[in-house]
Amino acid sequence: MSFKLTTKQKALVFGVPVGVLLVSMVAYGVWGNAALLVPPVGIGAFLAYLIVETRHYNLGLFVRQTTESRDHYRQVEAILGLTWAIDPSVPLPPSRGWAASPDLLREVYRNVLEEPPTLVVEASSGTSTLVIAYALHRLGKGHVIALEHDASYAERTRNHVIRHGLEGWATVVHAPLVMQQVDGKQMQWYDIRGVEFPAPIDLLVVDGPPDTVQPMARYPAVPLLRSRFGQSTRVILDDGSREDERRTAERWAEHFHGTKEFLQLEKGAWLLRFGSGRSPEVKP
Ligand SMILES: C[S@@+](CC[C@H](N)C(=O)[O-])C[C@H]1O[C@@H](n2cnc3c(N)ncnc32)[C@H](O)[C@@H]1O
Structure with a gap:
């Protein structure tokens, strides 16, 4: 030496x-x-x-x-x-890092089984899409629509869905990010103009878009989808330990009259619940 x-x-x-x-x-x-x-x-x-x-x-x-x-x-x-x-019929793609961490995936899986949803919408796609689809498959009902802004990543998740034989339970939609009016401001979010939502949303899982897109990148999810929520809708927001996500959960709960609970997970997460009724006008 x-x-x-x-x-x-x-x-x-x-x-x-x-x-x-x-x-x-x-x-x-x-x-x-x-x-x-x-x-x-x-x-x-x-x-x-x-x-x-x-x-x-x-x-x-x-x-x-x-x-x-x-x-x-x-x-x-x-x-x-x-x-x-x-x-799973074949191994799951990687978790952690860019993908959701195992403890969040387990939480989402449990949540779907305990309160069976008819329609799950995901803001982003990946390993989480497969886990949700497996839970729906086990329940024998429901569907997950995953919105994905990145065309190649959408293709990748779609291939995973096919490889796992879950086409009947999950649809990955390539929905590029476009500027939209959110609470009187212009923000980027998935373009859902061509997307068909076959039922009210019972569960919304928010793990995108990436935080590099804009400050409070995930905030538009609830304002833009609130009108499609069901009688009782849960929202799971990943990366809850980050300041932007903490503020996002706080604003959602306050502006749209929801309850929120912090989940002590590797990256932290927020579980919010919204009841029926129209959302109030939100001041810009
Ligand atoms: C936090 S990831 C979502 C991960 C997803 N929930 C999962 O469990 O796999 C948010 C977005 O980042 C993008 N993304 C995923 N992996 C990536 C990577 N390795 N590098 C860059 N972007 C990535 C995709 O567009 C994805 O929709």
Whole structure:
């Protein structure tokens, strides 16, 4: 194993002793023999500082690694449980990262089974579309329409749907983002002009568009789909720990008279419930 010092390390190895020597010489000139105490006291203080700093660093590292392995374990546990429950014909595409995390997918799956919807709409598409379709397949009723702004990603999700034999339960619609009037402002959202919604929406899952599109990127979902909600509609908003999504959930609940609950998941999520009745006029 070669042990090479960087330029900075070399400067420290040679510079520190030279510095100590210079300080000692100056101290000797000023205080005489008493200055002999300066180097051992200085080096002792420096070593004590190093010991404290290393212990602190190791403790931080230990806490971080423990938290990370606990979080990884939770996600592994969630994907194993989910995969076991849905028993897919071929492996599911990746979760986490750009896709929804396993704990959210498990939550969505459970939500669909516990309150069977007739129509689920998704803002975005991907692994979540398959999980919802598997839940509907298990129930033997319902359909999910996934709105996807990216044509190639829509094609990719469509292929997954076919590979899993879920064509009867899920439709992926390529709906490009277009400027629309939302609460008196111009915002980008999926173009749903050509989309047919065969029934009122019972469950809306919002995991798009990406936050890079605009501030409060996902806010338009409820104002633009509220008129299509059923008697009782749930909305699941992913990435709930982000400030934009927290504000989005707050505004939805306030402007459209819903209740909201924070779900303690890897990325955080919001579960909102809206009752029947027309939405109030929202001031710009
Ligand atoms: C957060 S992702 C939605 C993921 C989806 N709910 C799932 O579980 O797979 C939002 C959008 O990001 C886009 N997207 C997905 N994966 C991507 C990637 N690897 N790079 C860039 N964009 C991606 C897609 O257009 C998708 O609709």
